[in-house]
């Protein structure tokens with residue numbers, strides 16, 4: 001059955017902070033090895049969706065299922081152990097540990113090793129003896145992704161990975177993320193302010209408005225429909241990244 005092939009499912013989820021509702025009857029699903037872009041204007045709930053997946057919000061309706069289990073009320077650490085690898089927007093690398101220590105300290109056994117992370121990000125290999133605080137923004141982002149990979153996740157959650165980075169670094173990171181999704185078949189959910197970039201990196205996309213899904217479909221189809229993209233995300237956005 002198709003249902004059995006789903007890896008992640010949000011089913012009619014209402015969630016928020018305290019009494020405030022941010023996600024409002026939100027539903028979507030993702031099959032194993034697929035990548036999903038979460039798009040939408042500022043404040044529509046994109047980060048809250050990731051926070052809810054990691055167990056950091058209050059869920060008052062609906063269910064979240066992961067690999068066939070209902071994880072709606074699981075604690076965050078249990079979700080991490082179950083294969084959800086979160087790369088937070090703040091990156092959160094340890095500033096006084098070296099690159100190599102940052103990677104080793106969080107490692108769990110699996111296919112991703114120090115050597116493979118250095119293979120994906122040669123820059124981290126070059127800077128393996130530098131402390132976290134000595135890295136550029138782009139290098140910190142690579143380290144944040146590398147750290148998540150060292151936990152050997154089944155799903156990588158990326159919250160605005162390109163934010164504040166120079167165009168050349170954005171290219172390098174986008175290539176690495178594409179390699180993870182296409183080459184390695186690692187499932188991912190990417191929240192990104194730059195739709196053109198996000199659609200290039202992913203198989204599927206959903207667009208949120210006021211905490212719910214207003215569009216869902218293949219990334220390539222949305223990327224080619226400038227009028228739809230503009231209608232969903234704002235005037236002029238389709239020209240961005242050109």
Ligand SMILES: Nc1ncnc2c1ncn2[C@@H]1O[C@H](COP(=O)(O)OP(=O)(O)OP(=O)(O)O)[C@@H](O)[C@H]1O
Nearest residue numbers: 017020022040041042043044045046047048049193
């Ligand atoms: N910790 C929090 N406590 C209370 N409200 C919050 C909290 N974090 C976010 N919100 C509110 O939830 C709503 C959605 O925010 P969220 O950060 O999820 O949106 P977003 O789509 O990721 O926006 P952006 O693109 O600006 O990052 C906003 O109204 C925001 O003010």
